Amino acid sequence: EKHGGGPAVPEKAVRFSFTIMSVSVQADDKEGEVPIFTELKPNSELSCKPLCLMFVDESDHETLTAVLGPIIAERNAMKESRLILSIGGLPRFFRFHFRGTGYDEKMVREMEGLEASGSTYICTLCDAGRAEASQNMVLHSITRSHEENLERYELWRTNPFSESADELRDRVKGVS
Template sequence: ETLTAILSPLIAEREAMKTSQLKLEMGGIQRTFQFIFRGTGYDEKLVREVEGLEASGSVYICTLCDATRLEASQNLVFHSITRSHSENLQRYEVWRSNPYHESVEE
């Protein structure tokens, strides 16, 4: 709860930035730029560490499986670990280096 209270202004600022536009005159021509905010994942990582996966908005119940909270609530018996920590590190590195799966042109 404390962390949520601390991060709330940051979240509000980011949401405002998503719809912000910068208007500049360049060479006598009015230009409009829109901000596209892309997080680094560090805030989410901090929230997960302090308050768990659910607090960070994740649909998964843990970092070592592919079961969502909905699936786990419907089937509590057959929950199992499907990934190792090294596989998680590989997934995180791919996500960190290209979180939106953008091509070189983008």
């Protein structure tokens, strides 16, 4: 635990997720690709689809390997394969290109309007607090969307029920 009060929990909330960054078309007889879609906000919760969410110590390589190993193996298998879809009665071939990028949680919290790392609420995708996370450090589910974070931010900004700071903080669960 770096900051904050409550039970000690591992330093990191690990989120292994994917985003479709871009879709391009390349004709068989052409060398260049033509982009038909590019994700403008690749780290947004609207486009970043979580496959796994857990709390873990960065140095706990056994747990990380056990949980993420199958996902990484599937990704590696997809790198070597082609997806064939019938579009308009003609087979179309698709290949997958993976790019791995890590985002710092501090940056994500700042961009999504969430409290800093000392917050009672330790995750940007669920309402888990330190006490809950200390009891269950592996199995967590996505319990809120980007839209809900925006709604909570608006509640924090306007305080329509004239609540105290502590009451308001409890209502928005880490969004500020």
